[in-house]
Amino acid sequence: MDEGKQRTEDDRGRGEAGGAEEPPEDRAEKAGRDGGTAHAPASHRRSGRRRRRGRSRGNAGGRERRSAGRRSRLRRALAFTGKAAALAVLLGAGAAAAAGVVAYRNTPDPAELRPQAGAELKGTSVDYADGEEAVTFGELHRIPVEREEIPQTVVDGVLAAEQRTFNTDPGVSPAGLLRAVVSGGASGGGSTITQQMARNYYDVLSQERTYARKLKEILISIKVGRTMSRDDILTTYLNTIYFGRNAYGVQAAAQAYFGKDVSELDRAEGAFIGAVIQQPGNFERYGADPEVERALEKRWAYVVDGLVEMYEADPGQGLSRAEADALEFPEVAARDSEGRFEGYKGYVKAAVERELRERYGLSDAEIAGGGYRVATSLREDLMESAERVAGEAADGAPAGTRAGLVAMDPRTGEITAFAGGADFLQEPDPSLVERAQAGTAFKPYVLAAALERGENPERLLAPDDAAAGGGAEEQGDGEEEEPEPGGGLLRPDRADDDGLLAGLAEETGPAAVAGLAEASGIAEEQFDTAELEPSIAVGTYQVTALDQARGYATLANGGVRMPAHLITGVTDQHGEVREPADAAEPASGTAAMSADAAAGTVRALALADLRERPVAPDDPTAAHTVAGMPGTYAGGRGAAWYVGATPNHSVAFVLAREGGGRIAPDAASAAAAAAGAWTAFAGDLLRDEEPVPFPGFSGLPDGGGRPPGPYVPDTVPPAREDPASETPTAAG
Secondary structure (H helix, E strand, C coil): HHHHHHHHHHHHHHHHHCCCCHHHHHHHHHHHHCCCCCCHHHHHHHHHHHHHHHHCCCHHHHHHHHHHHHHHHEEEEEEEHHHHHHHHHHHHHHHHHHHHHHHHHHCCCCCCCCCCCCCHHHHHEEEEECEEEEECCCCCCECCCCCHHCCHHHHHHHHHHHHCCCCCCCCCCCCHHHHHHCCCCCCCCCCCHHHHHHHHCCCCCCCCCCHHHHHHHHHHHHHHHHHHHHEEEEEHHHHHCCCCCEECCHHHHHHHHCCCCHHHHHHHHHHHHHHHCCCCCHHHHHHHHHHHHHHHHHHHHHHHHHHHHHHHHCCCCCCHHHHHCCCCCCCCCCCCCCCCCCCHHHHHHHHHHHHHCCCCCHHHHHHHHHHHHHEECCCCCEEEEEEEHHHHHHHHHCCEEEEEEEEEEECCCEEEECCCCCEEECCCCCCCCEEECHHHHHHHHEEEEEECCCCHHHHCCCCCHHHHHCCCCCCCCEEEEEECCCCCCCCHHHHHHHHHHHHHHHHHCCHHHHHHHHHHHCCCHHHCCCCCCHHHHHHCCCCCHHHHHHHHHHHHHCCEEEECEEEEECCCCCCCCCCCCCCCCCCCCEECCCCHHHHHHHHHHHHHHHHCCCCCCCCCCCCCCCCCCCECCCCCEEEEEEEEEECCCCCEEEEEHHCEEHHHHHHHHHHHHHHHHHHHHHHHCCCCCCCCCCCCCCCCHHHHCCCCCCCCCCCCCCEEECCCCCCCEECC
């Protein structure tokens, strides 16, 4: 073989054995370090000649070598940094692992832990604002049973609801652990049955949502999973979990919901028992609230689908699709409160439980057995008055009409009274929960949004030609048509006022109106009850009495919304104070609108109250300036409102009839009935109080009395200029 050819093939072999070819930049940098010329192929030597020619034109090759050097140093620095970071991560992981091993070894074995004693589980006591006891609840029932007494119908129902792969899963959920880390231990849900059992059974685990408690729960759960059989874990869990209706364990739950032993429960009832675990404090009210009924029936269907999923994975458990489709929702026994929660007291219990869950983060089991003492802002005398006034108003209306009432302090957001119903186990709360068409009582939010936009309140209050002529229109035969009463904010004629406010809503923008209403206190979910269009001005949204009391309270408080609440303090059985989740919110409240917009709206409402709510001179409310407004919809059908506020009180009253039935012969009669009930309650509320002025309020004509007819300004302000146009336009 030719010697040159042999050298070429040897060189090729060495190149192939050496792997990928060195980049030109690396070879150039290496040549610079070695002080010689790199042994590169001919093509690269030609490239070198080009670089030499380049140097004669400006030393570009030198710059290129310096750039290559900088890139190499950067690569070395990054490599060092990466290695250092990796080492730090490894050291940190090692330290964490070591700490975890130490913590695990220091965690006592489940056999050494003491179960929670039933005697330590105490009920909750609720007090009025003056410290007198309002109601107590939480007399607990726990009846332990052996594993063989718990039928597979119940076991499958619980597993389908809580952990369908319990028999194969580890004792700790990695996904739940991650959520706990991210939320600082505050994340609920996602715990395995083993974790839930440990949390509910062992006395070393509190219900506090902290990193420390969650870590201890995880370590104990791991040991439980290593030392107890699945059957023992499940049996302990089923004997300690809370099911609502003061029932701990499946035996007590079977008796509370179905009036029989757990061993007698069928497939549908077993699925029900599993479904209740998610929200026991809410689902225990099945039969009293249509929304609760829908939610529980949906959860039950989810559990039944889980039974099918379990069967498909293992035919030894769960149900086939055909068997599942044949199931019907079981008949649930009526709850017996033994007369302890008659009248409004049952509704106080439900309201306190709801706020303890939402504001204080307590579980239903904690509320039922934590021994808490709860102080509230409720006044017993006003609760009695609200029940009496609401009952009389409902009795005077057609059958099927319910009355709701909420009173609160605009300065603090504290609820001082609300009306319940006949039986909280059979009827939903008509004041804090049930919704009704807002009607014309929604108009103040439209006006406030328009004032925020720059509308002139005095011009809006100026009557049109018909109103200036006495509020009546002359017909073709010479007779005058009386204005339609009830529901006018800016005009005495309801139809005229409706058109004006709908026009303002369109000009201001329905989204701006809804946004201001929500900022003032109307709950977010209420805006899903109607389309976002100018007609919201006349009350197409459905709202609660609490929503309206909160919204008008914001207006009365200079446009500042205070969070509505009835709980003023919570202490546990050891005297420790429990802080609410909103404890960090500013004590000064949240501005929903400017003070000027609030003052202008209050002025219009005060004038409307003079016109729409006639009272006798000796009535306790006569001396007070009230920013009030009636609310009717569709000629007295469905709902009738009166909502009014003073600087110290906001009161919303509503008569509502399910299905939109007629409450009164016409809108005026419906509005008068609501106004009369509002005045009766407000008389008890304001009887011994001195009148106080609204913030930024300039007063009413004629010294604040109750003059007849509409307010007519001495002068009408000039037309404002529309910001979107240079053409002057009259507002209203």
